Amino acid sequence: MTAHDDFFDTRATALAKDDGEPVLERYDADGFVLDPGTDGDQFERENRAALRRVEGLSTELTDVTEVEYRQLRLERVVLAGVWHDGTIQDAENSLRELSALAETAGSTVLAGVLQRRSKPDASTWMGAGKAKELRDVVIAEGADTVVADGELAPGQRRGLEDVVKVKVIDRTALILDIFAQHAKSKEGKAQVELAQLQYLLPRLRGWGESMSRQAGGQAAAGQGMGSRGPGETKIELDRRRINTRIAKLKRELTGMKTMRDTKRSSRRNHHVPSVAIAGYTNAGKSSILNRLTGAGVLVQNQLFATLDPTVRRAETADGRLYTLADTVGFVSNLPHQLIEAFRSTLEEVGDSDLLLHVVDGSHPDPEGQISAVREVLAEVGAHDVREVIVINKADVADPEVIDRIRRSEKHSITVSARTGAGFAELKALIDDELPRPEIRVDVVLPYDRGDLLSRIHDEGEVLETEHLADGTHVHAKVTPALDGELTAFAR
Template sequence: MAGSWLLGAGVGEPGRRPTALLVGVHGEDGGDTDSSTATSLAELRRLADTDGLAVADAVVQNRPRPDPATYLGSGKVDELAVLAERTQADLVIADGELSPGQVRNLEERVGVRVVDRTALILDIFAEHARTGEGRLQVELAQIAYQLPRLRGDGRSLSRVGGGRTAGGAGMGVRGPGEMRLETQRRRLRQRATRLRRNAAELARRRERTRNRRARNQVPSVSITGYTNAGKSALLNRLTGADAQVQDVLFATLDPTVRRLTAGGLTFTVTDTVGFVRHLPHQLVDAFRSTLEEVGGSDLALHVVDASAPDALDQITTVHGVLHEIGAGDVPELLVLNKIDIAPTDWVDCLCRAHPQAVPVSALTGQGIADLRTTLATRLQRR
């Protein structure tokens, strides 16, 4: 169920999935296409479903850029208000990052809670973080997001003020007034300082572990890729691990490390967090030490959902994040997963675009033996 901070206090009925409306802006300046807009909204729908929300409808407007005051133009905002009343929506989710002013103005015009794509992803991350390090990293991202959005009406997007939290701080102050706002900001900043100190220590431990593996000459492979590409399922198939596998976005946030022997060579394989379009920069910063597992590895096993119609775009998105975290130069082995459900002609197309890719099915085991052999060969060259 979506965290109460997304919905606001007292919103929704017990036993009923909260209802959401999706809104997006389709650019007319050549930056967007109809297919990319549809794909982005379809992904936003999956994110909402992962967070326990029922999507009632979507509103898309054609305009060069979002309205600086209300994201949508005035006429579309009126249309959205009517739709929200008709569907009894609890929440409006924008397919982009909203400014505090846009959130406030939209809520006043539409009459329901308004959040953006970043807030939704943060909520999902908070739900899926299992380890202390994962919860710490998510809470850091939450604080970075909510600090500029604190406002004096008691409705700031604050995990610390209530609802589902990653770190369980629970020390926000509600109510109007600049003094209370300053108190909130000061406590959030103090909390962030403590979290960053703890995160730095965890990063040092992770670095020591990587150095120890390097001294022992144990090669390392990091599994990376778009969310829900089947990374954890592939780890299980390769190593016999028991990593959690779910058909939801961001099922894995905490790295899982296993050993694998292939071709007479023993090496470690690490499952890492998946990426997504417009991955919030707060999350990239907060998870940097975890993502650096990819940068410190000998080979990046880039898993692609070969059944996804936008697989090529997903590859581009992952490459962008890897460059952002300084892992763009790590040797890569592309793995086309889910070939058991992907159209054959589409798999052939992907193989022509990436001739070195290895097609596999983590579900059926098809191609896994070839992948093990290729892994050993690539690592032995290193």
């Protein structure tokens, strides 16, 4: 039995030789031909002909009362994927991630199917024949929704929906729905609504721009035949209202960005170093923030539990202050609309002095997670920040996987947010990586200027103190801003 026997059955196909005798062509459990049998540069015949069932995705419960309760509340979905590049393992991992997304959104996953094509079909995404087979799966499972593992064009969604006869949504719409459920702050809700409206706008059904704002009778202003009509249609009213709402949300988010920039500017002016925690969704970023600061941030074993960024104060072992910012998690193929809407939030990462890039060491493809996060960071201009790979969940991860990551990522550390292992080393690493004050000062502060002494301890590095008759003698390293205020007290 091979590793993929749980997913696919070995099949055999009868082909005809030139002399008319049938030849049995065998395929292995991965669907690959055992004997040469490809047609040019195309995929193997069986690969292109098969709609593969992916087992082990069902999230239905075994307890009858709980199942009945969930069937009353939750959508019952079938997942569908079109695999056109990468390996079969990549395709299966993507579908399993889609299953986790669907369950986080509040649905019951009944089954998943994969099809290999050189490229998605322009009209029905899967191709008309495979869409009919998907319809049979939907009927057999009693599903009411199909979730496509990819972003569907408006025409592809309608075409697939017309065949399967149930609601069809794509990966982007599913992620947007999760964000809408989890957004709590005013800024978070505005960001999600903006992304949803930008996604919805090109997907409105209707005549489109060719029938735009028809004017009736003499109001046609001499434009002739075809220009007279009932006036603005319902679809155009919807489009105009959406555009108006998008413009309003952008103005509101610009104002919120100004406030966020002001806070960051204040921290920079006081030379408070900043550390950003970023990484794949559900990698354990909030758990690490709680371990480092005792922040009490919501921690849940589900995707995108954190949307609103949390900034907390922390200090190094020698008493230097710094800030820790928890950011929204990333996911492969993160919708472009979300990246744009959350750009101001993600700028927390770009403005930081150190990036803790958290990776789930127990994930089937941690290297894929790292690549997906770095792609998004590059889009928001945060690729130049000094980065430390923090491999989390070491208590359940395969040691060989951890070793593999640490060999490829030289600047990395292993921790477990659940057990606390490795956090002493992580705190020491943060201490070493944060920028230190460089300007040496030798001052005597009057006893009534305790405020300056406190700032030296908070923002600088105290080397030596001595209490004299006329004040406190301090030898320290400080920031340029603080150096200017201490000039009057220099010895």
